Amino acid sequence: MIDSDGNRYVDFTSGFGVAFVGHRHPEVVEAVKRQADRLLHALGDLHPSDVKIQLLEKLCTRAPWPKARAMLSLSGADAVTAALKTAVMATAKTGVVAFEGSYHGLNYGPLAVSGFAKRFREPFLAQLQSDVHFAAWPSPDLGVEAALKTLPKDWSRIGAVIVEPIQGRAGVRFPPLGFLEALGQACKKNGALLIVDEILTGVGRCGAWWRSVDEGLIPDLVCAGKALGGGLPVSACIGREDVMRAWGDPDREAIHTGTFFGDPLGSAAALATIELIERDELAQRAVDRGKTFATMLRAERLPSVTGVRQAGMMLGLQLEGSMQALRVSRSLLERGYLVLPAGAEADVIQLTPPVTVNDEQLEGFVASLRASLGGR
Ligand SMILES: Cc1ncc(COP(=O)(O)O)c(C=O)c1O
Structure with missing residues (x-):
C-alpha cells in the first residue's frame, strides 16, 4: 500500500481481511475490466446477468451440503441479514442465540446479534430486535461445559444460533475443542438453525474453504464475504436447499432483495477469485504460510506477547496489558506495517495478511514488531 504522502506499507490486515489473494490481483483486475466492457448493471432477481448465475452455481457446489441455494449481496452485514431472515422464514421463530464478543456487522439485524461492544448497540437499542x-x-x-450452561433454558422462541468459528474482532478467540460440536447438537435437539458466520474465516483464509466444516461442524446456513469478491463488495448467504425453500418459488417476486445484489462486476470478480483460490490451492498455501508465520513469531519470544493464536492466515497476538495493541499498531504503522488492534480491551493484534506475503515481508514484520514492543 502507498499512502497519499508516498509512504509504503505492507498490509498485514489485507484491508480488513478482503485481499486474501493479494491487493489488485491481476486476474481479478482483468476479470473486472472484461466485465466492465460487457455490462455494468443488470436487473438482479428479475433478469440476472450470466455472471451472477455462474457465481450462484459455483457457490452452491462449494457448499457443505449436496444441495444448496445461495443469495448474493454486497456486505458481510447483508449476508448475515439474509441468514437471519431465512431462519425466520424456515422456522417461524424470531428468537436468536448469539455470543458475547461476537461481531456480525452493524446493520440493524446483525447489530442486534453482535455482542462485541455495548457502545455499538446502545444508541440504537430501541430500534433493535x-x-x-x-x-x-x-x-x-x-470451560466448554460452563459456557454451554449459558445457552437458553427455554428454546421455544429460538429459530437460530449464530456463531463465528473463530471470533475475529473479539481478539481471534478460538473455541475450545468440542464447543462447536456441542453447539451443533444443541441446535439439532432444540430445532434451531445453525448460522455460521464465515465472513472472515471462510474462503480459504483459515486453510479450508469453510473453517466450520474443517472443524467437523455442518451448519444449516453459512455467510461469506470479505475475501469472496477479491476486493469488490460481494457477500453470500448459502443454505441447505430444504431450508432455503422456505423463501418460496424463486420465479415469484423476491421478498428479500437489493438493487445491486449480485451485480455483474462483483460477480465477475468473485468468480475469478474462486478460480484462483482453487487453481493455485491457496487454502493449502494459507496452511503452510500461516504455520511458517506462527513459528517465526513463537520462536522470537517477543516481550509482552503471551500467546500466538493461529489458523491458516488468521493470527492473533495476545499482549500483556489492555490498550497496548493501540500503541503497538501505531508504532508498526510508523515502521511500514498495517495491523489491527482487536479484543474488547484492545489487548490483541489481529493479523490477516494476504496469502501472497513472502518470507522477506514476514521477517521484516517480526523485526519491526520486536522493535515496537521495546525489544532489541
Ligand atoms: C465475522 C464477521 N462478520 C460480519 C462482518 C461484517 O462485514 P461487513 O463489514 O462487510 O458488513 C465482519 C466484518 O468485520 C466480520 O468480521
Whole structure:
C-alpha cells in the first residue's frame, strides 16, 4: 500500500481481511475490466446477468451440503441479514442465540446479534430486535461445559444460533475443542438453525474453504464475504436447499432483495477469485504460510506477547496489558506495517495478511514488531 504522502506499507490486515489473494490481483483486475466492457448493471432477481448465475452455481457446489441455494449481496452485514431472515422464514421463530464478543456487522439485524461492544448497540437499542439471547463464549477461564450452561433454558422462541468459528474482532478467540460440536447438537435437539458466520474465516483464509466444516461442524446456513469478491463488495448467504425453500418459488417476486445484489462486476470478480483460490490451492498455501508465520513469531519470544493464536492466515497476538495493541499498531504503522488492534480491551493484534506475503515481508514484520514492543 502507498499512502497519499508516498509512504509504503505492507498490509498485514489485507484491508480488513478482503485481499486474501493479494491487493489488485491481476486476474481479478482483468476479470473486472472484461466485465466492465460487457455490462455494468443488470436487473438482479428479475433478469440476472450470466455472471451472477455462474457465481450462484459455483457457490452452491462449494457448499457443505449436496444441495444448496445461495443469495448474493454486497456486505458481510447483508449476508448475515439474509441468514437471519431465512431462519425466520424456515422456522417461524424470531428468537436468536448469539455470543458475547461476537461481531456480525452493524446493520440493524446483525447489530442486534453482535455482542462485541455495548457502545455499538446502545444508541440504537430501541430500534433493535430484542429477542436475542447472548450466551458466554468459552475461554481459558470458562470451560466448554460452563459456557454451554449459558445457552437458553427455554428454546421455544429460538429459530437460530449464530456463531463465528473463530471470533475475529473479539481478539481471534478460538473455541475450545468440542464447543462447536456441542453447539451443533444443541441446535439439532432444540430445532434451531445453525448460522455460521464465515465472513472472515471462510474462503480459504483459515486453510479450508469453510473453517466450520474443517472443524467437523455442518451448519444449516453459512455467510461469506470479505475475501469472496477479491476486493469488490460481494457477500453470500448459502443454505441447505430444504431450508432455503422456505423463501418460496424463486420465479415469484423476491421478498428479500437489493438493487445491486449480485451485480455483474462483483460477480465477475468473485468468480475469478474462486478460480484462483482453487487453481493455485491457496487454502493449502494459507496452511503452510500461516504455520511458517506462527513459528517465526513463537520462536522470537517477543516481550509482552503471551500467546500466538493461529489458523491458516488468521493470527492473533495476545499482549500483556489492555490498550497496548493501540500503541503497538501505531508504532508498526510508523515502521511500514498495517495491523489491527482487536479484543474488547484492545489487548490483541489481529493479523490477516494476504496469502501472497513472502518470507522477506514476514521477517521484516517480526523485526519491526520486536522493535515496537521495546525489544532489541
Ligand atoms: C465475522 C464477521 N462478520 C460480519 C462482518 C461484517 O462485514 P461487513 O463489514 O462487510 O458488513 C465482519 C466484518 O468485520 C466480520 O468480521
